[in-house]
Amino acid sequence: MTAYEELSKEELLELKSKLEAEFEEVKAQNLNLDMSRGKPSTAQLNLSMGMMDVLTSDSDLKCTEGVDCRNYGVLDGIAEAKQLLADMMEVPKDNIVIFGNSSLNVMFDTVARSMTHGVMGSTPWCKLDKVKFLCPVPGYDRHFAITEYFGIEMINVPMTPEGPDMDMVEELVSSDPAIKGIWCVPKYSNPQGITYSDVTVHRFAKLKPAAEDFRIYWDNAYGIHHLYEDKQDYLIEILMECKKEGNPDMVYKFSSTSKISFPGSGIAAIAASDANLADIRKMMKIQTIGHDKLNQLRHARYFKNIHGMVEHMKKHADIMRPKFDIVLNTFEKELAGLGIGSWLAPRGGYFISFDSMDGCAKAIVAKAKEAGLIMTPAGATFPYGKDPHDSNIRIAPSYPTVEELKLATEIFVLSVKLVSIEKLLAAK
Amino acid sequence: MTAYEELSKEELLELKSKLEAEFEEVKAQNLNLDMSRGKPSTAQLNLSMGMMDVLTSDSDLKCTEGVDCRNYGVLDGIAEAKQLLADMMEVPKDNIVIFGNSSLNVMFDTVARSMTHGVMGSTPWCKLDKVKFLCPVPGYDRHFAITEYFGIEMINVPMTPEGPDMDMVEELVSSDPAIKGIWCVPKYSNPQGITYSDVTVHRFAKLKPAAEDFRIYWDNAYGIHHLYEDKQDYLIEILMECKKEGNPDMVYKFSSTSKISFPGSGIAAIAASDANLADIRKMMKIQTIGHDKLNQLRHARYFKNIHGMVEHMKKHADIMRPKFDIVLNTFEKELAGLGIGSWLAPRGGYFISFDSMDGCAKAIVAKAKEAGLIMTPAGATFPYGKDPHDSNIRIAPSYPTVEELKLATEIFVLSVKLVSIEKLLAAK
Numbered sequence: 103m104t105a106y107e108e109l110s111k112e113e114l115l116e117l118k119s120k121l122e123a124e125f126e127e128v129k130a131q132n133l134n135l136d137m138s139r140g141k142p143s144t145a146q147l148n149l150s151m152g153m154m155d156v157l158t159s160d161s162d163l164k165c166t167e168g169v170d171c172r173n174y175g176v177l178d179g180i181a182e183a184k185q186l187l188a189d190m191m192e193v194p195k196d197n198i199v200i201f202g203n204s205s206l207n208v209m210f211d212t213v214a215r216s217m218t219h220g221v222m223g224s225t226p227w228c229k230l231d232k233v234k235f236l237c238p239v240p241g242y243d244r245h246f247a248i249t250e251y252f253g254i255e256m257i258n259v260p261m262t263p264e265g266p267d268m269d270m271v272e273e274l275v276s277s278d279p280a281i282k283g284i285w286c287v288p289k290y291s292n293p294q295g296i297t298y299s300d301v302t303v304h305r306f307a308k309l310k311p312a313a314e315d316f317r318i319y320w321d322n323a324y325g326i327h328h329l330y331e332d333k334q335d336y337l338i339e340i341l342m343e344c345k346k347e348g349n350p351d352m353v354y355k356f357s358s359t360s361k362i363s364f365p366g367s368g369i370a371a372i373a374a375s376d377a378n379l380a381d382i383r384k385m386m387k388i389q390t391i392g393h394d395k396l397n398q399l400r401h402a403r404y405f406k407n408i409h410g411m412v413e414h415m416k417k418h419a420d421i422m423r424p425k426f427d428i429v430l431n432t433f434e435k436e437l438a439g440l441g442i443g444s445w446l447a448p449r450g451g452y453f454i455s456f457d458s459m460d461g462c463a464k465a466i467v468a469k470a471k472e473a474g475l476i477m478t479p480a481g482a483t484f485p486y487g488k489d490p491h492d493s494n495i496r497i498a499p500s501y502p503t504v505e506e507l508k509l510a511t512e513i514f515v516l517s518v519k520l521v522s523i524e525k526l527l528a529a530k
Numbered sequence: 531m532t533a534y535e536e537l538s539k540e541e542l543l544e545l546k547s548k549l550e551a552e553f554e555e556v557k558a559q560n561l562n563l564d565m566s567r568g569k570p571s572t573a574q575l576n577l578s579m580g581m582m583d584v585l586t587s588d589s590d591l592k593c594t595e596g597v598d599c600r601n602y603g604v605l606d607g608i609a610e611a612k613q614l615l616a617d618m619m620e621v622p623k624d625n626i627v628i629f630g631n632s633s634l635n636v637m638f639d640t641v642a643r644s645m646t647h648g649v650m651g652s653t654p655w656c657k658l659d660k661v662k663f664l665c666p667v668p669g670y671d672r673h674f675a676i677t678e679y680f681g682i683e684m685i686n687v688p689m690t691p692e693g694p695d696m697d698m699v700e701e702l703v704s705s706d707p708a709i710k711g712i713w714c715v716p717k718y719s720n721p722q723g724i725t726y727s728d729v730t731v732h733r734f735a736k737l738k739p740a741a742e743d744f745r746i747y748w749d750n751a752y753g754i755h756h757l758y759e760d761k762q763d764y765l766i767e768i769l770m771e772c773k774k775e776g777n778p779d780m781v782y783k784f785s786s787t788s789k790i791s792f793p794g795s796g797i798a799a800i801a802a803s804d805a806n807l808a809d810i811r812k813m814m815k816i817q818t819i820g821h822d823k824l825n826q827l828r829h830a831r832y833f834k835n836i837h838g839m840v841e842h843m844k845k846h847a848d849i850m851r852p853k854f855d856i857v858l859n860t861f862e863k864e865l866a867g868l869g870i871g872s873w874l875a876p877r878g879g880y881f882i883s884f885d886s887m888d889g890c891a892k893a894i895v896a897k898a899k900e901a902g903l904i905m906t907p908a909g910a911t912f913p914y915g916k917d918p919h920d921s922n923i924r925i926a927p928s929y930p931t932v933e934e935l936k937l938a939t940e941i942f943v944l945s946v947k948l949v950s951i952e953k954l955l956a957a958k
Contacts, residue, residue, distance in 0.1 A: 139602065147600040151587040158586075159579040172575040172792040174567070202630045203822045210817040217646050218656060218680060228646060228656040244819075251816045252646060364600040367824040388679045389638040391672075394631045394822065396795040 105441035106522055111530045118523045125473060125516050128509070133474035135510040140292070140452035141501040142361055142418075149417045150363045153404040157396060165402075171395035177387055178379075183369060183398035189408035190326060191357050192339045193373040199382060202393045205358035205370040209319060210248050212354060212372070215385050216282065217252055221315035222351065222381045227252075227282065236274060236284035238266035240455060240483030240494045242292040245285040245321065249485075256485035259284075261291070263446075265298035268305040279312040283319050289337045290324035293483050293496035294455040295448020297335035307343035309352065318344075318353040324451040325357060326415050329423045333449050341373060350375040359401060361452065362411060362418070369393075369401050422452075425499040425507055429454055432511045442522035454497040455483070462521045463492045469517035475510050533869035534950055539958045546951045553901060553944050556937070561902035563938040568720070568880035569929040570789055570846075577845045578791045581832040585824060593830075599823035605815055606807075611797060611826035617836035618754060619785050620767045621801040627810060630821045633786035633798035637747060638676050640782060640800070643813050644710065645680055649743035650779065650809045655680075655710065664702060664712035666694035668883060668911030668922045670720040673713040673749070677913075684913035687712075689719070691874075693726035696733040707740040711747050717765045718752035721911050721924035722883040723876020725763035735771035737780065746772075746781040752879040754843050755789060757851045761877050769801060778803040787829060789880065790839060790846070797821075797829050853927040853935050857882055860939045870950035882925040883911070890949045891920045897945035903938050 106114065157163065163171045165180035179187075179200025188195035201208045220226045227233045234255040237246060241261075249256055257274065259266045265288070275281055286306075288298040298306075306318055320340050328334045344352050351374075359368035372382065405411040430447050433456075437443050445456045458466055463480035470477050478496040481487040502510055537545065585591065591599045593608035606612075607628025616623035629636045648654045655661045662683040665674060669689075677684055685702065687694045693716070703709055714734075716726040726734075734746055748768050756762045772780050779802075787796035800810065833839040858875050861884075865871050873884045886894055891908035898905050906924040909915040930938055 141602050144598065147598065150600075154585050154587045154589065154591075157582050159582045161582065163582075170572065170575065172578075172795065174569050174788075174793040204818045204820075207818045214642055214646060218642060226656070228654070244816075247816050251813070360602075364824065365602040366820050367600065367822045385679070388672075388675050390632045390635045392632075392794050394795045394825070396792065397822070397825070 103439035105439065106526055107441050109526075111527065114523050114527055114530070118520065118527070121516055121519050121523070125520060128513055128516065129473045131474075133509060133513070135475045135502055135506050135513070137498050137502065137510050137514070138476045138478045139501070140361070140498045142365060143421065143501050143503070145421050146418055146500070147364060149414065150404070153363055153400055156400050156404045163396065163399065165395065165399055169395075171399045174391050176395055177392050178383065179371070179393070180395050180398050180402070182402035186402050186405060186408065186411065187357070187369065187371045188373070190411060191322065191355060191371065191373045192325075193341050193355065197341065197375065197379065198371050198373045199379055199386070200393060200398055201370045201372065203358075203360075203366060203368055203370060203397070205321070205323070205356045205360070206244055208370050208372050209245070209321065209356055211385075212319070212382075213248055213252055213254075215382075216315070219385065221317065222377060224315035230280070232280045234278065234281045236266075236271060236281060237485050238284070238286065239485070240293050240489075240496070241285060242287055242321070243478075243482040245319070246485045249285070257281075258485060258490075261294060261296060263296060265296065265302035268302055272305065272309065275309050275311045275316060277312055281311070282313055282315055283317050285319050285321065287321050287323055288340070289322055289335060290327060290448055290451025292323065292451065293453040293494075294446055295451045295453060296446065297337055300338050303338040303340060303343055306340065307347040307349060309349070311352070316352065320353050320355045322355055322357050323361070326412060327361060327418070327452070328415065328450040329419050329426055330449055331416065331419070335449050341375070345375070351377050354378065362415065363401060363404070367397065369398055422500060424504055426454065428504065428507050429497060429499050429511050432515060436515045437518065440519075443518055452498060452500055454499065456495045456497055457493045458495065458518060459522055459525055460491045460493050462525055463489060463495050465521040465524070466495060466514075466517045469521055470513050473513045473517070475513045477514070531867035533867060534954055535869050539955065542951050542955055542958070546948065546955070549944055549947050549951070553948060556941055556944065557901045559902075561937060561941070563903045563930055563934050563941070565926050565930065565938050565942075566904045566906045567929070568789070568926045570793060571849065571929050571931070573849050574846055574928070575792060577842065578832075581791055581828055584828050584832045591824065591827065593823065593827055597823070599827045602819050604823055605820050606811065607799070607821070608823050608826050608830070610830035614830050614833060614836065614839065615785070615797065615799045616801070618839060619750065619783060619799065619801045620753075621769050621783065625769065625803065625807065626799045626801045627807055627814070628821060628826060629798045629800065631786075631794060631796055631798060631825070633749065633751070633784045633788070634672055636798050636800050637673070637749065637784055639813075640747070640810075641676055641680055641682075643810075644743070647813065649745065650805060652743035658708070660708045662706065662709045664694075664699060664709060665913045666712070666714065667913070668721050668924070669713060670715055670749070671906075671910040673747070674913045677713070685709075686913060686918075689722060689724060691724060693724065693730035696730055700733065700737065703737050703739045703744060705740055709739070710741055710743055711745050713747050713749070715749050715751055716768070717750055717763060718755060718876055718879025720751065720879065721881040721922070722874055723879045723881060724874065725765055728766055731766040731768060731771055734768065735775040735777060737777065739780070744780065748781050748783045750783055750785050751789070753785060754840060755846070755880070756843065756878040757847050757854055758877055759844065759847070763877050769803070773803070779805050782806065790843065791829060791832070795825065797826055850928060852932055853930075854882065856932065856935050857925060857927050857939050860943060864943045865946065868947075871946055880926060880928055882927065884923045884925055885921045886923065886946060887950055887953060888919045888921050890953055891917060891923050893949040893952070894923060894942075894945045897949055898941050901941045901945070903941045905942070
């Protein structure tokens with residue numbers, strides 16, 4: 103294929119008119135498609151329907167410790183749920199605490215607690231003039247929303263194929279005591295699907311923060327969310343790595359079963375050092391009498407153990423893989439070599455990240471909307487919604503059906519081409 | 531009966547030796563009884579077992595709005611759960627937001643949000659030199675724990691048979707802008723079982739706070755938790771009352787189904803004005819994608835409507851009533867007229883409040899423990915755990931079986947008598 107940049111004005115105009123005709127055709131179908139959020143599809147939800155039958159009125163509702171899960175008690179999770187999620191998070195079961203249905207909520211509460219009470223005895227952040235977080239970009243909009251909500255200044259750190267730019271991370275974290283955290287999605291990252299390399303994880307564990315209350319917010323949302331049986335990314339376990347490097351308290355690890363069982367009705371957990379967990383429990387015992395133990399029991403009995411969960415994830419992969427294939431194959435066929443966009447082919451997670459020519463992302467999202475396709479707003483993958491290059495677009499292929507996805511990808515590709523041609527024509 | 535005070539030293543010594551013999555007899559049984567927490571009994575939990583069968587793999591899991599409850603979405607609760615809890619809380623359904631499993635957690639988050647973000651635009655409390663809460667006493671220890679955790683100064687306000695001393699509340703609230711809240715359990719209060727009178731509620735609604743961000747924390751935990759079909763307390767609905775008085779934003783109302791369905795696996799809600807809810811949602815949409823909608827659906831379908839819930843509460847009452855009767859009848863028979871303690875006979879709720887002679891509560895709880903009976907720690911019903919008279923003891927009759935409760939009450943009565951005699955002898 104010839105790169106668009108090398109086409110003459112006349113060739114671009116000709117191509118434009120052909121693509122516009124195609125676009126009008128799709129538009130006429132009055133479609134209503136959504137690739138905006140990492141929402142599991144109905145077929146994926148159906149995979150866990152057996153969970154609805156695990157606990158019935160005939161069930162013994164005592165957990166292994168003998169506690170009646172229907173009643174008050176057990177602050178930080180029943181033993182079988184802790185074991186399951188500890189295995190999922192690759193940490194000892196004594197190093198996790200189970201929460202409610204949302205790991206986002208756990209992250210929010212972690213920042214909120216640091217604001218009012220500091221971290222393991224440090225000055226509450228609300229008493230400080232300035233608090234900053236590092237934000238690898240592109241990243242997860244809901245992370246950035248939490249730090250923005252608390253008035254925390256966010257500093258962009260570019261992602262590389264190995265993870266965040268660690269030269270920059272090391273330099274900033276070791277020199278500026280106002281930097282209290284960094285948001286990481288270390289495996290199958292949101293939105294690029296990048297898994298941090300061994301070297302990157304090592305460098306994280308070896309950080310020498312200027313702030314004693316600096317913490318790595320390690321949101322391992324997609325730890326077992328592979329697309330392929332034979333091509334999987336491996337991520338070094340950060341808690342152990344930090345411990346080995348003499349920084350046992352430097353990391354909070356978050357995860358949940360939202361994209362394993364049911365989003366919104368899963369169970370979430372934090373993994374951290376004993377000292378961090380003691381700090382967390384101090385708040386937790388004031389905040390609640392305990393989380394939903396019946397739902398913990400339901401999860402533990404349904405999956406039985408980590409092997410059951412891993413087998414379950416293969417069924418998710420079988421549904422997700424063809425969807426990623428449609429998007430990636432279409433991109434390869436329609437966009438490769440045109441010089442108007444780049445993307446990565448992830449091995450897991452929920453997203454494909456697309457980078458258009460500079461200054462085109464907002465226009466592409468708007469164009470797609472004209473034809474009835476909702477994308478994540480351009481800019482959402484950056485703090486404050488501001489993508490300095492206006493080029494990154496997050497694609498979430500999970501929710502539409504395969505048929506819908508074919509149409510959606512077609513619309514997206516047409517939108518990319520048309521907006522790119524406009525830009526190139528404007529420069530001619 | 532003769533009041534102990536009127537007995538001579540010799541009579542007291544004789545009585546003491548007789549009671550000590552009885553106490554030793556009970557102690558020899560090596561009992562293990564617990565009247566410390568307001569925990570429903572197993573028989574009560576069994577009442578809701580049908581709830582485990584409401585949602586199965588054959589169920590339609592869409593709520594009335596057509597949303598699949600298994601997936602993300604619906605920030606503030608599905609319509610049928612909002613209707614059910616709105617009826618339970620006696621407010622319009624547009625004035626409630628459904629949360630997770632714990633109303634305590636909602637209260638905690640409400641205070642936490644006020645600390646970091648203020649209330650409807652007011653200065654965040656963490657930026658103020660001093661924040662104070664009024665605490666009707668005796669009251670609920672977990673309320674006091676929240677305000678203590680956030681470094682909020684607590685001011686005791688005595689309870690009367692009509693509710694808190696409103697002269698004092700009015701005086702303090704209208705004069706001190708540092709007073710930002712008051713903790714209330716307005717119906718079948720914890721621990722006294724007092725329901726605020728019409729006059730008290732009216733006076734609450736008419737408060738003229740010095741602080742614009744003053745809020746009444748109205749924890750209506752026992753709104754439909756009656757003991758009797760024919761003797762019920764009625765509480766005026768505070769939201770409407772505040773609205774009528776031109777103070778629509780002055781109150782947050784909290785409730786949950788913890789003691790209706792399953793403690794720890796129920797659903798909680800807040801009711802407040804539109805303006806307050808808008809403020810709350812600003813935080814909520816950052817904190818979570820949504821709470822557990824399957825559990826909301828399970829509750830809505832199980833109870834069907836408020837009538838179903840009220841009928842269900844009669845079954846709870848049938849289990850609770852005999853337990854309250856045992857304690858109250860034993861007190862009447864064993865303690866009335868002795869001048870060594872007083873109590874109220876509540877018409878609902880979870881507790882009986884006992885007031886010993888001054889300076890005896892801690893000793894009574896310690897004495898009971900000698901014979902294997904765990905009570906709520908003396909002092910717990912006061913801020914900072916400090917009962918200025920050392921006289922209030924909270925009795926929670928719900929959890930033990932009827933047989934256990936007979937023994938527990940016997941131990942308690944013996945402990946009261948023995949400690950009172952010690953005190954009287956010391957003064958002779």
